[in-house]
Amino acid sequence: MSSSPEKKKKKLAEELPSTQQTNPTPSLPDELLTSCIARLSRLYYPTVSLVSKSFRSLLSSPELYKARSLVSRTETCLYLCLESSSDSCWFTLCRKPDKTVTKDDVSKNKKNNDDVSKKKSTSYVLCKLPALHSPxxxxxxxxxxxSDIYNIxxxxxxxxxxxxxxxxxxxxSxxxxLMALSACAVDEKIYVAGIHGESLKNASKVLNARTQTWDHVVSIPCSLTRRGALNMRSVCIDGKSHVATDDGVVCYNSQEGKWELGEAKMGSFRFSDSYCEVENVLYSVCNGTLRWYDGExxxxxxLEGLVxxxxxxxxxSVRLCDYGGNMVVVWDKNMLSSGQKKILCAEIALERRGxxxxxxxxxxxxxxLTVPIGYYIVKALSATV
Known part of the structure; x- marks a missing residue:
């Protein structure tokens, strides 16, 4: 008596090599499938990963990122860190599948006093990274x-x-x-400033990300800022590491290997975590509005416009981030009645006029994103992937 067609298929599948069984689309060679996915924006990868375990494996393979580099498909990706009293978690920006806007959606927006004519529908969402035991x-x-984010x-x-x-x-390590430390990156070097131990000496170190070694940098002299200067904030402007403290602004001249006084007016951004640098211009939030500064x-x-x-x-809580030449603004909105917090995000295109x-x-x-109200926005950053 002959076997049923289903049993024959099952037996044939068991006899196939494992590499053929793991291909998410057997009709396509692995190399071609990798090349196709490499051309997709990373914004869609979280959605593609839902197709199957095989797709998830492909999306995390080194071969995929080699292919992305070969076809010049590297792009800027947004990451957001949130923290509560018991948890530290990371999210990345992605696109939701296209959604058809219904009459109910329009009515809901009008009820919430949203300007439907001005608000652009995008369907962006923050996707939580897998459990990473984040520090x-x-x-x-x-x-x-x-493509790396350093936590120092x-x-x-x-x-x-x-x-x-x-x-x-x-x-x-x-x-x-260091206490009260802050950090910024200049090219492939990470400059770290802080207060050293009981001496309250203002110290500075630099990590070479390419060689993974700590290089020597002279400490910030007391003639420029007093010992134990708090409210340190670091930013890269004009290719130099700038550190703003309560005493003013200092910058490191890597060519001469010494710290110098910076422009004092720049330093007012130190009172907030809402600042970033985009194309050599420093942006900050002050009294609820966005503003900018450059040395020229x-x-x-x-900042004008912003309709x-x-x-x-x-x-x-507001966080700013360089997003490939544009600026991303992330902020929260408490919903006390539900005990939750909305995370909102906007992308701003910047145009210099004179x-x-x-x-x-x-x-x-x-x-x-929506999270419990106990979560706090720590930082928004972008990585090139």
């Missing part, structure tokens, strides 16, 4: 270099998030423990 991020220096902690531990595969690895103008000015972007009320004007055009605004 604490509050009071750390968080800096991105290429006051305990001297340094961890690196590989944004290609979403895995953590260890990096060489800080040579000394040497004065803070308001559709709200004025940020006191108590709202010496003294920069205009911001809102590309999109979206509610990208």
């Amino acid at each position: 604490p991020a509050v009071f750390s220096g968080l800096v991105s270099v290429g 902690r006051s305990s001297s531990n340094v961890s690196v998030l590989d944004c290609r595969f979403h895995t953590w690895r260890k990096a060489p 800080l040579p000394v423990e 103008v040497n004065v803070w000015r308001s 559709g972007l709200p004025k940020f009320l006191p108590g709202v 010496v003294c004007e920069i205009w911001g055009g809102v590309e999109w605004i979206d509610h990208v």
Whole structure:
């Protein structure tokens, strides 16, 4: 008696080599499938990963990122770190599958006083990275270099998030423990400033991300800023590491190997975590509005335009991030009745108009995540993947 067709298929599948069984689309060679997915934007990878375990495996393979590099498909990806009293978690920006806007959606927006004619529908969302046992991020220096995000902690531990595969690895520890540290990246070097131990000496170190070694940098002299200077904030402007403290601004001249006084007017951004640098211009939030500064103008000015972007009320956490030449603004909105918090995000296109004007055009605004109200926005960063 002959076997049924189903049993024959099952027996044939068991006899096939394992490499053929794991191909998510057997009609396509692995190399061709990898080449096709490499051309997709990373914004769609979280959705593609839902197709099957085989697709998820392919999306985390080194071969895929070699293919992306060969076809010049590397792009800027947004990452957001949130932390609560018991948890530190990371998210990345992605696109949801296309959604048809219904009459109910329009009615809901009108009910919530949203301007439907101005608000652009984008369907962006923040996707949580898999359980990574992420190290604490509050009071750390968080800096991105290429496809890596460095978490430099006051305990001297340094961890690196590989944004290609979403895995953590260890990096060489800080040579000394630093308090009130801050960090910024200049090319492939990460400059770290902080307070050293009981002496309250202002110290500075630099990690070469390419060689993974700590290089010697002279400490910030007391003639430029007093010992134990708090409210340190670091940023890269004009290719130099700038550190703003309560005493003013200092910058490191790597050509001469010494610290110099910077422009004092720049330093007012130190009172907030809402700042970033985009194409050699420093942006910050002050009294609920966006403003900018560069060395050529040497004065803070308001960012013009921004139609559709709200004025940020006191108590709202705002984070700014360079997003491939544009700027991303991330902020929260408490919903006390539900005990939750909305995370909202906007992308701003920046346009220089003459010496003294920069205009911001809102590309999109979206509610990208809802979390328990106890979560705090630590930092927004971008990585090149």
